[in-house]
Amino acid sequence: MNTLGNVIWVLFGGFFIFLEYLIGGILLCLTIVGIPFGLQSIKMAQMALWPFGKRIEYMNYAPGCLSTIMNLLWLVFGGILIALSHLAFGLLFAITIIGIPFAKQHFKLVSLALTPFGRRIVDC
Template sequence: MLSLILNILWLLFGGIVMAAGWLLAAVIMAITIIGIPWARACFTMFVFTLWPFGREAIDREVLTGRPDLGTGMAGAIGNVIWLVLAGIWLALGHVLAAIASAITIIGIPFAIQHLKFAGLSLWPIGKAVVDREVAAEARRRAATMQVRTAG
């Protein structure tokens, strides 16, 4: 219930503006054809930005237990290109939104969320958005596998 209230307040107090930024980036990337891989990541982040509370972004490799194209070297190169083309601008928008949100006490949870998005804006390729409980379980499973392979 708390997540629902926070998500509604998020939309009313600025979340919709940053979601529009992600959607604009997705459209621009899709129009270029070559930017379709970035458009997919932008659209995922657009949906996440609309309804962020109760969900989180996690590396797909941690989630699935195996690497894929977006979590390997190709994803890293794609993220560097993304950083230069749009990542810096979206991150800056989220940082400015965080500053504006932090002015009031009620805005502090939104400021924290914007700062999380600012970091995500810099390196979004190779991420999946899942419920918070799913992300926690995936991290536990990955940690267990690391312990088993180390010992």
């Protein structure tokens, strides 16, 4: 079922979300200051390509205050806009019964878009 959901996800827009995150991550990695943010964007691209069968969890170790500072910078410089776009798409998909599984994936991406530092993607 996860494979079918991922194939439908990719065919109906998931590939474009993946490309946006990937291109943004590569562009951010061109600067030394942007490398941590680019890596988080590439992590979000991985999640955006095949979201079914994956979950987001906090890392076991304490990342410290640097993770908090990086999350705050992420929020200020675009994280809120990314999260709001996933929230809007999630609400749009939740209107229909068929779209509810895709809405759940967008809501999963909302939490990652708000605070990507200190989280990891694991298979279910």
